[in-house]
Amino acid sequence: MILLLGYTGYIGQAYADELVRRRLPWRPLSRRDLDYTSFDVLHRFLKETKPSLVINAAGYTGKPNVDACETRQADTLAGNVILPVTIAHACAAFDIPFAHISSGCIYAGAKIRTADGVRVERDLMQPAVRALWETDPSVVVGFTETDEPNFSFRHPPCSFYSGTKALAEEAVSGVGRGYIWRLRIPFDRFDNPRNYLSKLLRYPRIYDNVNSLSHRGDLARASLDLWEKHAPFGIYNITNPGFVTSRQVVESIRDILKPSRAFEFWADDAEFYRLGARTPRSNCVLDVAKLLAAGVVMRPVGEALRDALEHWSAS
Amino acid sequence: MILLLGYTGYIGQAYADELVRRRLPWRPLSRRDLDYTSFDVLHRFLKETKPSLVINAAGYTGKPNVDACETRQADTLAGNVILPVTIAHACAAFDIPFAHISSGCIYAGAKIRTADGVRVERDLMQPAVRALWETDPSVVVGFTETDEPNFSFRHPPCSFYSGTKALAEEAVSGVGRGYIWRLRIPFDRFDNPRNYLSKLLRYPRIYDNVNSLSHRGDLARASLDLWEKHAPFGIYNITNPGFVTSRQVVESIRDILKPSRAFEFWADDAEFYRLGARTPRSNCVLDVAKLLAAGVVMRPVGEALRDALEHWSAS
Numbered sequence: 001m002i003l004l005l006g007y008t009g010y011i012g013q014a015y016a017d018e019l020v021r022r023r024l025p026w027r028p029l030s031r032r033d034l035d036y037t038s039f040d041v042l043h044r045f046l047k048e049t050k051p052s053l054v055i056n057a058a059g060y061t062g063k064p065n066v067d068a069c070e071t072r073q074a075d076t077l078a079g080n081v082i083l084p085v086t087i088a089h090a091c092a093a094f095d096i097p098f099a100h101i102s103s104g105c106i107y108a109g110a111k112i113r114t115a116d117g118v119r120v121e122r123d124l125m126q127p128a129v130r131a132l133w134e135t136d137p138s139v140v141v142g143f144t145e146t147d148e149p150n151f152s153f154r155h156p157p158c159s160f161y162s163g164t165k166a167l168a169e170e171a172v173s174g175v176g177r178g179y180i181w182r183l184r185i186p187f188d189r190f191d192n193p194r195n196y197l198s199k200l201l202r203y204p205r206i207y208d209n210v211n212s213l214s215h216r217g218d219l220a221r222a223s224l225d226l227w228e229k230h231a232p233f234g235i236y237n238i239t240n241p242g243f244v245t246s247r248q249v250v251e252s253i254r255d256i257l258k259p260s261r262a263f264e265f266w267a268d269d270a271e272f273y274r275l276g277a278r279t280p281r282s283n284c285v286l287d288v289a290k291l292l293a294a295g296v297v298m299r300p301v302g303e304a305l306r307d308a309l310e311h312w313s314a315s
Numbered sequence: 316m317i318l319l320l321g322y323t324g325y326i327g328q329a330y331a332d333e334l335v336r337r338r339l340p341w342r343p344l345s346r347r348d349l350d351y352t353s354f355d356v357l358h359r360f361l362k363e364t365k366p367s368l369v370i371n372a373a374g375y376t377g378k379p380n381v382d383a384c385e386t387r388q389a390d391t392l393a394g395n396v397i398l399p400v401t402i403a404h405a406c407a408a409f410d411i412p413f414a415h416i417s418s419g420c421i422y423a424g425a426k427i428r429t430a431d432g433v434r435v436e437r438d439l440m441q442p443a444v445r446a447l448w449e450t451d452p453s454v455v456v457g458f459t460e461t462d463e464p465n466f467s468f469r470h471p472p473c474s475f476y477s478g479t480k481a482l483a484e485e486a487v488s489g490v491g492r493g494y495i496w497r498l499r500i501p502f503d504r505f506d507n508p509r510n511y512l513s514k515l516l517r518y519p520r521i522y523d524n525v526n527s528l529s530h531r532g533d534l535a536r537a538s539l540d541l542w543e544k545h546a547p548f549g550i551y552n553i554t555n556p557g558f559v560t561s562r563q564v565v566e567s568i569r570d571i572l573k574p575s576r577a578f579e580f581w582a583d584d585a586e587f588y589r590l591g592a593r594t595p596r597s598n599c600v601l602d603v604a605k606l607l608a609a610g611v612v613m614r615p616v617g618e619a620l621r622d623a624l625e626h627w628s629a630s
Binding site: 038039040043073074077078081082085086088089090092093152153154163166167170171174175176 | 388397404485489490491
């Protein structure tokens with residue numbers, strides 16, 4: 001039996017749907033059913049139920065956005081660090097495998113391949129860097145699972161949210177037998193405040209940058225593929241291969257959804273951070289070679305985006 | 316056998332000395348002997364050795380002072396939150412009692428009793444508040460173990476250090492069978508960079524405020540008294556009863572040690588925070604009625620200070 005924590009959240013729902021689709025024996029667990037933030041309570045529960053896998057899709061993301069985590073530091077640390085650590089410890093005590101859903105937002109930028117070698121660029125929108133990847137997108141090399149996070153408390157500046165996500169990976173890695181499944185900017189065809197496409201459709205002004213994205217259904221499918229294929233425990237980047245700019249996604253929205261509204265962009269980072277955001281945002285490209293090498297199929301990001309938009313279901 | 320983690324630290328040494336003095340069976344454990352920050356390693360070790368009590372005197376205080384924690388947030392969280400949580404979980408898995416050494420620096424100020432009732436004052440140096448306790452010291456009521464910390468991530472502003480200490484108490488409370496032993500500003504007769512008296516002797520300029528203090532030997536003795544008396548698990552403030560101002564301590568230093576140097580004070584809080592410190596400092600008074608009610612004897616702070624100064628051992 002697979003135990004799913006945080007199944008009511010935006011990401012948790014996708015795992016619940018995929019577990020149902022696969023007809024795997026599973027059980028959702030909400031904090032109302034059982035206070036799984038308590039080590040003692042969870043330890044007792046795991047001892048009795050001995051699940052085959054515990055998936056933690058719970059976390060604290062801040063509402064309406066990540067800026068809220070700057071002022072809710074205790075809640076952010078409790079939800080994103082202490083909770084995953086508690087789950088990992090309780091699982092390890094009985095040698096139960098677990099999966100912690102993490103985020104690629106612990107990186108900034110990407111690696112850029114030049115004649116002189118490969119270097120990290122934290123800001124891909126700097127004109128000189130932008131010229132490189134606009135000329136030849138293949139110079140962009142995503143961060144792999146062995147690259148140390150560079151948008152974290154150890155490598156500031158970072159948002160408080162990203163700091164806690166990076167710290168949780170550090171604290172959970174090496175505990176028992178665990179997966180760390182990292183997504184980036186979720187989207188799919190279902191309109192939702194957490195869906196990147198819905199956000200772009202509703203932002204008064206859009207912030208342009210370069211990112212990897214994760215189709216929500218693809219994420220859940222790829223994650224459970226790793227589990228069913230007995231892929232080695234450890235960290236996996238789970239995004240759709242490739243990267244996109246916000247402008248490119250807006251272009252696809254215009255082409256396919258043909259919305260009546262016009263889209264405006266912030267002039268530049270300076271304007272966005274002065275007027276539109278409080279804490280720095282992660283924008284980054286992840287590499288998924290490890291996921292693909294494990295035999296998991298992922299559609300390119302352009303294909304997944306087109307599919308979501310062509311079957312768009314407004315709420 | 317009592318297991319002591321962090322025995323090489325300033326506070327850990329006092330526990331080690333007291334364990335030796337009492338001829339209790341105990342064992343020091345350093346990170347060099349065993350990586351007790353790893354849940355798996357510690358869990359296995361506890362399963363094999365089954366100590367009667369695990370005392371965690373390890374923590375991250377920042378060097379040269381608490382300001383360093385503002386820039387070393389990952390280390391501060393790892394040492395002050397993730398480590399205590401890991402120890403508590405590993406102990407709880409085998410129902411082993413544990414003690415986490417915490418700090419009273421999660422409070423600011425004190426409660427002040429007036430004709431209208433008791434109110435919290437975060438800053439006892441405000442002229443209007445100061446006039447009250449200078450006229451009648453008995454109006455000052457220390458924070459008890461049931462008062463919620465008011466110098467924490469939940470009640471900012473706070474230092475990052477204090478935020479992590481308050482969060483650790485939250486995360487560790489309710490796990491297994493545990494003590495939380497809180498000290499405030501340690502001192503004793505032995506000159507040491509961590510000793511409050513040494514600090515006052517060496518600060519170029521002194522910051523005047525009101526605080527409870529903990530004589531280091533008294534702290535270790537009182538803690539082990541709680542354990543040996545089978546006092547109920549939970550939080551205990553362990554300071555010498557009463558409170559002092561920095562000026563009063565400097566007066567005692569002048570009277571007893573008769574140092575050749577003159578002592579200068581920062582003009583006020585504004586000057587101190589502009590020139591002498593980066594992050595806000597906790598200054599507070601704790602109540603020790605719970606400790607005394609458990610049958611543990613503690614000398615008044617004035618007596619403990621006089622004793623330390625009369626037997627002062629310069630290094």
